[in-house]
């Protein structure tokens with residue numbers, strides 16, 4: 001077992017140590033609560049224990065847990081839980097010693113359970129220290145952001161984003177851009193150019209030439225503009241419905257956010273309460289052994305990037321294109337990987353296994369069948385589905401806010417140098433080399449027929465121009481994807497042995513957000 005295996009949310013139950021048979025288990029109940037634990041490589045454990053104080057669970061009592069793994073074989077964990085400072089239970093102090101219950105290899109329902117003992121360490125109210133109870137904490141499945149009320153996107157926005165047009169748009173845009181320098185056949189580029197999807201500014205060198213970032217050609221402007229436009233589509237829909245759009249991360253959430261967060265507020269009577277905090281909820285890093293999900297990855301890599309991309313000196317030194325390109329292939333791709341949960345088949349709910357590696361997989365790259373349009377397919381790790389996930393809009397909000405930070409810094413350095421302009425209805429910038437060099441950012445589709453003019457309800461009731469245009473664009477994007485697939489399936493005329501030439505290499509076209517480095 002790894003420290004990260006302990007990370008997760010548990011239903012915690014403690015039982016009175018009654019030696020006589022009671023027949024009625026409710027007579028044994030000491031406490032029932034929710035516990036979230038975070039394990040670190042160095043064996044320290046932090047967490048929260050909370051329980052509802054209102055019937056609708058809008059408020060909770062919250063205790064903070066601190067402790068460590070004392071022994072690995074057998075596993076022994078010691079924790080201390082104290083009531084959150086300033087709250088009604090601030091004088092609570094309990095100690096816990098827990099071990100992992102046997103996980104039978106033959107079990108049909110493997111699930112981590114921590115079992116052990118709790119003792120009241122200090123008197124509080126009328127109750128005395130020394131009281132001891134027995135504990136069973138049952139680890140829960142990870143709650144997907146889409147299943148949290150208030151964190152989930154609205155039905156109207158989900159319908160828009162989960163549509164085939166939108167999925168194909170995001171997937172084709174990223175894929176054609178990434179594959180453009182890597183095609184085996186020149187004819188593939190010609191074909192895609194005819195379809196209107198030529199990439200004039202690929203973000204990277206070809207893989208055989210090292211895959212290095214191309215910072216000075218403006219590809220990063222394409223990235224930032226394309227996603228600013230996607231954000232506009234979503235915000236417009238919220239505003240049209242009189243709702244507040246999803247907020248950007250103003251700071252990248254640290255490693256110890258529980259999936260549902262209760263934050264301290266002082267009510268009008270001056271009493272401190274813990275209220276459900278929607279903006280802070282949904283940000284828990286899904287537990288897994290991957291380095292990118294580790295608390296240590298956050299403290300050693302991600303926090304540093306965050307600091308760099310908000311550092312005025314760093315921002316002042318970069319063109320908009322360089323900034324966009326660096327953001328995309330460092331912190332942005334890492335955020336997708338850090339917050340993704342395993343991809344599941346939207347019909348069966350089963351975790352998708354990659355047949356080639358036996359590890360975690362996703363939708364086969366060129367399978368665009370209707371089953372993958374299910375709103376349940378909101379896997380944050382690939383282009384066809386990531387934007388259906390609520391966290392996409394939080395993390396891309398943070399990325400997008402970097403543009404404003406950059407502009408502010410440029411304004412301070414030399415006022416008026418970068419001139420704002422409206423482009424397809426979003427705030428953008430006049431061309432002024434070398435800071436801004438792209439006149440028409442690459443988007444692939446026509447932006448003028450999309451966005452606020454038609455939502456899914458309009459599309460269901462009448463087939464206006466927008467719908468016809470969407471159908472035509474879907475057709476074109478499928479052709480672009482077919483060209484990419486074809487190219488991948490036929491090796492170039494000059495490469496390698498016969499075996500190499502005939503080996504299908506579709507698997508090399510990935511629609512995943514690559515980990516940096």
Ligand SMILES: [Cu+2]
Nearest residue numbers: 170174227383
């Ligand atoms: Cu994207």
